[in-house]
Amino acid sequence: xxxxxxxxxxxxxxxxxxxxxxxxxxxxxxxxxxxxxxxxxxxxxxxxxxxxxxxxxxxxxxxxxxxxxxxxxxxxxxxxxxxxxxxxxxxxxxxxxxxxxxxxxxxxxxxxxxxxxxxxxxxxxxxxxxxxxxxxxxxxxxxxxxxxxxxxxxxxxxxxxxxxxxxxxxxxxxxxxxxxxxxxxxxxxxxxxxxxxxxxxxxxxxxxxxxxxxxxxxxxxxxxxxxxxxxxxxxxxxxxxxxxxxxxxxxxxxxxxxxxxxxxxxxxxxxxxxxxxxxxxxxxxxxxxxxxxxxxxxxxxxxxxxxxxxxxxxxxxxxxxxxxxxxxxxxxxxxxxxxxxxxxxxxxxxxxxxxxxxxxxxxx
Amino acid sequence: xxxxxxxxxxxxxxxxxxxxxxxxxxxxxxxxxxxxxxxxxxxxxxxxxxxxxxxxxxxxxxxxxxxxxxxxxxxxxxxxxxxxxxxxxxxxxxxxxxxxxxxxxxxxxxxxxxxxxxxxxxxxxxxxxxxxxxxxxxxxxxxxxxxxxxxxxxxxxxxxxxxxxxxxxxxxxxxxxxxxxxxxxxxxxxxxxxxxxxxxxxxxxxxxxxxxxxxxxxxxxxxxxxxxxxxxxxxxxxxxxxxxxxxxxxxxxxxxxxxxxxxxxxxxxxxxxxxxxxxxxxxxxxxxxxxxxxxxxxxxxxxxxxxxxxxxxxxxxxxxxxxxxxxxxxxxxxxxxxxxxxxxxxxxxxxxxxxxxxxxxxxxxxxxxxxxxxxxxxxxxxxxxxxxxxxxxxxxxxxxxxxxxxxxxxxxxxxxxxxxxxxxxxxxxxxxxxxxxxxxxxxxxxxxxxxxxxxxxxxxxxxxxxxxxxxxxxxxxxxxxxxxxxxxxxxxxxxxxxxxxxxxxxxxxxxxxxxxxxxxxxxxxxxxxxxxxxxxxxxxxxxxxxxxxxxxxx
Ligand code: SF4
Ligand code: SF4
Numbered sequence: 041x042x043x044x045x046x047x048x049x050x051x052x053x054x055x056x057x058x059x060x061x062x063x064x065x066x067x068x069x070x071x072x073x074x075x076x077x078x079x080x081x082x083x084x085x086x087x088x089x090x091x092x093x094x095x096x097x098x099x100x101x102x103x104x105x106x107x108x109x110x111x112x113x114x115x116x117x118x119x120x121x122x123x124x125x126x127x128x129x130x131x132x133x134x135x136x137x138x139x140x141x142x143x144x145x146x147x148x149x150x151x152x153x154x155x156x157x158x159x160x161x162x163x164x165x166x167x168x169x170x171x172x173x174x175x176x177x178x179x180x181x182x183x184x185x186x187x188x189x190x191x192x193x194x195x196x197x198x199x200x201x202x203x204x205x206x207x208x209x210x211x212x213x214x215x216x217x218x219x220x221x222x223x224x225x226x227x228x229x230x231x232x233x234x235x236x237x238x239x240x241x242x243x244x245x246x247x248x249x250x251x252x253x254x255x256x257x258x259x260x261x262x263x264x265x266x267x268x269x270x271x272x273x274x275x276x277x278x279x280x281x282x283x284x285x286x287x288x289x290x291x292x293x294x295x296x297x298x299x300x301x302x303x304x305x306x307x308x309x310x311x312x313x314x315x316x317x318x319x320x321x322x323x324x325x326x327x328x329x330x331x332x333x334x335x336x337x338x339x340x341x342x343x344x345x346x347x348x349x350x351x352x353x354x355x356x357x358x359x360x361x362x363x364x365x366x367x368x369x370x371x372x373x374x375x376x377x378x379x380x381x382x383x384x385x386x387x388x389x390x391x392x393x394x395x396x397x398x399x400x401x402x403x404x
Numbered sequence: 405x406x407x408x409x410x411x412x413x414x415x416x417x418x419x420x421x422x423x424x425x426x427x428x429x430x431x432x433x434x435x436x437x438x439x440x441x442x443x444x445x446x447x448x449x450x451x452x453x454x455x456x457x458x459x460x461x462x463x464x465x466x467x468x469x470x471x472x473x474x475x476x477x478x479x480x481x482x483x484x485x486x487x488x489x490x491x492x493x494x495x496x497x498x499x500x501x502x503x504x505x506x507x508x509x510x511x512x513x514x515x516x517x518x519x520x521x522x523x524x525x526x527x528x529x530x531x532x533x534x535x536x537x538x539x540x541x542x543x544x545x546x547x548x549x550x551x552x553x554x555x556x557x558x559x560x561x562x563x564x565x566x567x568x569x570x571x572x573x574x575x576x577x578x579x580x581x582x583x584x585x586x587x588x589x590x591x592x593x594x595x596x597x598x599x600x601x602x603x604x605x606x607x608x609x610x611x612x613x614x615x616x617x618x619x620x621x622x623x624x625x626x627x628x629x630x631x632x633x634x635x636x637x638x639x640x641x642x643x644x645x646x647x648x649x650x651x652x653x654x655x656x657x658x659x660x661x662x663x664x665x666x667x668x669x670x671x672x673x674x675x676x677x678x679x680x681x682x683x684x685x686x687x688x689x690x691x692x693x694x695x696x697x698x699x700x701x702x703x704x705x706x707x708x709x710x711x712x713x714x715x716x717x718x719x720x721x722x723x724x725x726x727x728x729x730x731x732x733x734x735x736x737x738x739x740x741x742x743x744x745x746x747x748x749x750x751x752x753x754x755x756x757x758x759x760x761x762x763x764x765x766x767x768x769x770x771x772x773x774x775x776x777x778x779x780x781x782x783x784x785x786x787x788x789x790x791x792x793x794x795x796x797x798x799x800x801x802x803x804x805x806x807x808x809x810x811x812x813x814x815x816x817x818x819x820x821x822x823x824x825x826x827x828x829x830x831x832x833x834x835x836x837x838x839x840x841x842x843x844x845x846x847x848x849x850x851x852x853x854x855x856x857x858x859x860x861x862x863x864x865x866x867x868x869x870x871x872x873x874x875x876x877x878x879x880x881x882x883x884x885x886x887x888x889x890x891x892x893x894x895x896x897x898x899x900x901x902x903x904x905x906x907x908x909x910x911x912x913x914x915x916x917x918x919x920x921x922x923x924x925x926x927x928x929x930x931x932x933x934x935x936x937x938x939x940x941x942x943x944x945x946x947x948x949x950x951x952x953x954x955x956x957x958x
Binding site for chain 1: 598610720
């Protein structure tokens, strides 16, 4: 235990904790951009600077450990000025077009610029250095003009996905984030998991599938569980006008945290695919009362009301049971469906039909 | 997971993914293409190797992606897993690395098992598996010295005629080393589809009621008779791979299929099509027309996961909420509602079947959570898992026997579910079909990262299709040269059952003499080629080994 003072208040902290950890655990807000709790701190963006008594320079709170007797100011005039300057340096080379930017409203740079009343200086490039939408990846939209060089994408890919697609090239004003040795993402062995997008604080990396489809405040988020593999990742479905328009990481997901794979994050567009069956269908012969005939028009689909389709189904299942016994019916339940649905299929087979002929594709 | 149930009394993953990734000193992955099939768990393992220095032994004929992170990659011939595992255990016994106390206190039948393992000296095993003797020693040492090692497998172990025995042998392995019931150890079968675990837990199997209560038990039968007012007989029912041939043999007359596509996912497609053509009545409940719907008499539109409320159980027995995000599309209906309506109609026509005073005789469910309330009563391992608790944010892994029970992240910590773990003497049996002069290649099948199962969902996801747009057959460069591919890349792969044409992906992921295909695309589905040879106990088909010939398409 060490005793320190933050903003003149005495607090106790663990040995080895950073100033940022201690401050946040006491509900004090120190702004960050490059820092993310899941990633190694790098201290390179300088947003989290604080004043430490006796120090010649401001210290980055995310990488500075506390020591006995440390006295910290998190919002002194000097600190506030420095942070504002940092933001203005970023804005000098950042597009000034939040009005059309996809992530406006959930952009960490925008929020801080607003909070610190930072304005873009008259000098700088205003984000005209790189081609917009510069990578052919089908899911990820790259616009390096919006990049603030925080390196979260580099770390997300290296530390969460362990794939090392992103790197930093050149130095100084020309410093830029590149995939591989300046190739496309897929050429640099990207797995399209979207981790880098999820951790990007700005619109530099965004999602192609729903680009321009909704602002953060226009979507409803519904936390649910992935329907592909058995890992059981959770995420938020983004819903606008009763349509699923995207998937977003939910940091509280028990198994996966922010991580998802390409199917979970980007494999959702089948939900609204025009092929969806939207009305019950029965073969024409069933309505005509004829015998089963798999040729020509008796085999045509006819859309019906639920009553008709359910009546026919029940009648046909009973027919099989009455003519050949319950064990002439097979029930295939689904490893894609819920527990509740599977339970009912088991109950239907055993209680209603009286057979143990129930299985699913677990073996397959 | 019949194999695990025989050895320990429970067939599920014994540990949690997080526990394995954080605590294991080493991983032994056999028959799991983890980074492509269970991608997020795959990245957890990659992190453990890179940042925690965990050791990784991969046994797989193919150079799958995770081998990039492997301390050691054993490339055994397909279908020789038992010989390999027995060989490793032989070395462990030779060196005295087994956990004698664990074997003594918590296991039984060791001597009989040991006698079998003694028949697998490293030289003989090397001959059967093609793995060099030094690599066998190295693997055994890594696994024995890094305590505990977690064993991880998936369909690469189970989809063989010896699948159940493969699993039992891995159970032997973990008992021998005393790695059961420990954080970071255990037996960890990864379940394929999102809710395979739940479908099994809920009695979606011909031999068990919910929570694995055997249908052959009079006690279980009486229990469900009392709860439901009627139930089935004491005879184990038919598995899917028996129902289908049953159609042509006059045993199966009607099928009710919920959300599955057997034409794409079952072995020997040609035979399945023949069977479905002959069925009297097929009702299919699905969200898309599928290869199977061509044979359906009635097609009932269910809903996607985005439109439903309920729970899925993941591979580590974790029960989680699925929440309705959008209205039901068109005139589709909740799947539970459809099943209930069919049930109600049949019971209305034959009311004498059910004793109406039974507490769960009826089918009037308000919503999915009401169904879960009924599950709580008849399913001991789910007794304490309610929607209300999950909605409060509680994290529950079964067994969760009471409403105030916190769930069970690791199984078998005190004792194995069946009391003592039972060592099973297991011998190697060659695959049902081995290469011949006419069919000189071994075909193995599986999935790829960008697609899922029969592909009904992922082939309708634009970006996934853009990255992986057609079936690819993996073919070794030496074989490609021998076949005279010479830059051309269309091949025909033929087995005794069928033939497909597709692009070859010339890659040393597969060893010479082996090809690998997936079953995501109907125009070139690997299941046209696979053999319906079944494991005698689990009835899982041998998807991982079939004999084929490969020709250049000119
Ligand atoms: S999508 Fe995933 S693999 Fe690709 S660059 Fe981003 S983090 Fe890396
Ligand atoms: S996001 Fe990927 S890894 Fe996670 S459950 Fe879905 S398919 Fe599996």
